[in-house]
Amino acid sequence: MDSLSEENMILADCLSKCALGDHQAFEKIYTLTSGKLNAIICGMVKDEALAHDILQQAYISIWRNSGSFNPEKGKAFTWILVVTRNRAIDQLRKLKRRPNTTELIDTLPDETAKADAGAKAMLLKRFLDPYLESLPSDMSKAIMLNVVHGLSSREIAETIGVSPNTVKSWVRRGLKKLRTQIDSTKLETLL
Structure with missing residues (x-):
């Protein structure tokens, strides 16, 4: 068994334990995935502070929705990555919809x-x-x-x-x- 398959099995097991409220399993998920997910989000949003916020939102979603993970439908890391990516896309959409008024206010003379x-x-x-x-x-x-x-x-x-x-x-x-x-x-x- 290769290390990726073993990591996916560990993540799948931890997700099922998270669904039951196991905080240690959630910490294990965080330890195994946070570095990779942070790098992916930073590549998407180009803002480290925003990336940390998105990552926090993603882990909240992972904790709350861990019971919906089905190991028969896909790999655990892929499921975690999709949840995280969706949080990043949601945040980018919010930023595009919200007009940037601070620059306008700073440049307009009173x-x-x-x-x-x-x-x-x-x-x-x-x-x-x-x-x-x-x-x-x-x-x-x-x-x-x-x-x-x-x-x-x-x-x-x-x-x-x-x-x-x-x-x-x-x-x-x-x-x-x-x-x-x-x-x-x-x-x-x-x-």
């Missing part, structure tokens, strides 16, 4: 967010303009770029042509001066 941010920036600029006129022009420009347009100190420094520390100082001193001039309740309602 126009409403831009419109809201643009409108808010415009209102903030209109509100701050009269107050910024009282500040030195570089300080006023730095505050406008930072507060209204959201640029970092480094980005502003590159735009104006000064060091980032100078920009931070201008923004900090300018905002401190503006706080004394602007009624905080007006600013809060705007923001």
Whole structure:
């Protein structure tokens, strides 16, 4: 008797024991088949995590349906392979039916967010303009770029042509001066 025939006899015996609820027989089936089945599924789905999920579903089906295996109709490994292959095909069909929305969501720009941010920036600029006129022009420009347009100190420094520390100082001193001039309740309602 060759090793394949012997393995099929062992698997057939284990399947009949599984039908009676024998957990050790199920472990033996898993030990004898999991490596081969995992390789087959990975070849079908090209995704190792999905292959593990499919294999788990297949073993649940094997456990539940082991009583339907008939050794007179075929080999035990072939029956196990068909159950596993069917689980993989079912999963592939589900994936094809389900639209892949995550890629679409990631690539579509959110126009409403831009419109809201643009409108808010415009209102903030209109509100701050009269107050910024009282500040030195570089300080006023730095505050406008930072507060209204959201640029970092480094980005502003590159735009104006000064060091980032100078920009931070201008923004900090300018905002401190503006706080004394602007009624905080007006600013809060705007923001």
